[in-house]
Amino acid sequence: MKAPDQHQAFSEDGDVLDGLRRLGLLEDSERPELTPLTGGVSSEIWKVSSARGEFCVKRALARLRVAAVWEAPLERSHFEAEWMRVAGSIRPDNVPELLAEDVASHLVVMRFLPPADYPLWKAQLRDGHADPAFAAKVGEALVAIHAATADDPAIAARFATDAAFHAIRLEPYLEATASRHENVADRLFELSRTTAGTKRCLVHGDVSPKNILAGAGGPVFLDAECAWFGDPAFDLAFVLNHLLLKCMWTPAAGEKFLDCFAALIAAYVAGVTWEPAQALEERAAALLPGLMLARIDGKSPVEYITAEADKDRVRGFAIPLLQRPATTLADIAAAWRLEISR
Ligand SMILES: Nc1ncnc2c1ncn2[C@@H]1O[C@H](COP(=O)(O)OP(=O)(O)OP(=O)(O)O)[C@@H](O)[C@H]1O
Ligand SMILES: [Mg+2]
DSSP states (O other), X not given: OOOXXXXXXXXXXXXXXXHHHHTTSSOTTOOOEEEEOOSOSSEEEEEEEETTEEEEEEEEOSBOSSSSOOBOOTTHHHHHHHHHHHHHHHOGGGSOOEEEEETTTTEEEEEOOOTTTSOBHHHHHHTTOOOHHHHHHHHHHHHHHHHHHTTOHHHHHHTOOHHHHIIIIIIIIIIHHHTTOHHHHHHHHHHHHHHHHOOOEEEOSOOXXXXXXXXXXXXXXXXXXXXXXXXXXXXXXXXXXXXXHHHHHSGGGHXXXXXXXXXXXHHHHHTOOSSOHHHHHHHHHHHHHHHHHHHHHSSSOOTTOOSHHHHHHHHHHHHHHHHXXXXXXXXXXXXXXXXXXX
16 A cells, blocks of 8 residues: 555545545545654554644554555454543543544544654653653553453453454464464464453553553553453553563663563552452463564564564573463563573
């Protein structure tokens, strides 16, 4: 798909403009100013400046802009909107306000959060700005959404996205990685099955620093296309994985990232109400090395670990932990601290 030019009108087919008109967000004759927002691989996303004000419009792409072939069902757009409705009712300050959804054209329209007030957490981490108090707020907000939706049959029915979650999370991360690591392939498939079979809470599915805006009042979670009623340990392990891998991106801030790691866990664990926190932590600790390896050898490798020697360090760290899982996340952090200080 052609990348949008600056201030370009929406794609030739006019779907998006039609969708916005159907939603009553544009006048019939209006040609709004559209600015593409960069950063996403799975959608087209623009800031729209119209007579009604500024908003952000997002349309799902059928094929993701990653090197490996990775198709994702367009219906994920609807589940992103659904997640915003549910999570926004629980934690309105941590979710962008949903303004409208056009199911037919897979459009989600939300409040535009200006970068000056809402910088991307990923950019802050890259620059070595890692604040444990902010990480704690991420853990606290995430667990609040998990706790409020735990064991809720209505939420389970609304987010019965098991097939999509398998197709866009478990397969490209854990299972695709298994095909490159025969010695831990069974373990990776086992993790995939255990995760798929654990149905407890509303999971965001992509809690990555690139999907978290760092507002003054705390995190705002974007990009809930992978929303699923399933294992909350996945969200916890997913975000923690990013904090570990960032140590290889910005080594000088390694200790601060590990402080963030600990602060996020402490805040998260304090809010686990639906099961023993230890059980959840064990699942997260089991998943974490699988996700680390997946971000090196799965279908969506992190773009900032490029040197083969660095990739080998992550592999050499994660594989033994897959073979002999740690029971606590702190044990993994302690081992990683040793690894990165070498
Ligand atoms: N409501 C918003 N206000 C301001 N900026 C936003 C908003 N939503 C998204 N963005 C910006 O657009 C980027 C991409 O958004 P998003 O993550 O939702 O798209 P995506 O294509 O699904 O991404 P991914 O590559 O993670 O799949 C974000 O990182 C952020 O910088
Ligand atoms: Mg994103």
